[in-house]
Amino acid sequence: MKGKILLALAVLSFHATSFSNETYATAKEAEAMVAKAIAAIKSDRDKAFAEITGKNEKWIEGDLYPVVYDLQGKVLAHGQNAKQVGKDLIDLKDPDGKLFVKERVDLANSKGKFWQDYKFTDPITKKILPKQMYCEKLNSMVVCAGIYKR
Template sequence: MKPSLSLCTLTISLAALCLPLAAHAQAKATAEEATAMVKKGVVALKAAGADKTKVYNEVTAKDPKWVDRDLYLVVYGLDGTVRAHGANAKQVGANLIDMLDIDGKPFVKERVELAKSKGTFWQDYKFTNPTTKKIEPKSMYCEKLDDMAVCAGIYK
């Protein structure tokens, strides 16, 4: 009876060890989730018509439909002004066109230029992850909508 008890104990112990790994695997958003969030944002902004304030406010207030773990929506005007930010409300209204990442990359300027030239794109840079508070490599998926870039990114 002891062998089956220890086998059972071993099985339970292994399962318990795997749970944190499974939870950790789900901690970071995926490229598919970022793409889906941007597409959902574009639909909401189109539906809002001329008054997009409600959508901007929901995003900035970290409404759960616009923020999920380390994934959040950001909306930039094509001049580099932040219209909504799901991780940092202090950036709303600020023109970040000259903002640089840790490597000196002018990522907002590049983002605006890519929105104007490509419309839909992925962009790589480094940014502070809101869940880890560490600067990490990030890939941002964006779609141009009228005079704005609607974006969400994943940390690598």
């Protein structure tokens, strides 16, 4: 009996680990998502933007998705909220009052590649959580994907 319980616990532990790895992105996965989005945008910008915004399954990995802005803070593609596309979000603040889109644009112009901290709604839990966004400047755009701190 004890062996069966240990086996059951091991199976449950494996499934819980698998689920969390599939659901919650890592920093490496965010960097890979940005690289993938940049390659797609370079290949066919309009198709990439449509797929990202249309929540094509190749652009959604658990809580990970890309977002693309122009350098004035206008959303060009958004992997979780199509209603944001075309909106100027340069003055958008997180719950702590941080102008995170403005900071993102400023960092893109000054650094090119960077990680940024702010707070945002997690698409899995629907709670506001600390988030880290990895971004890279591409021509007159900034391409990002982020991870939530849990």
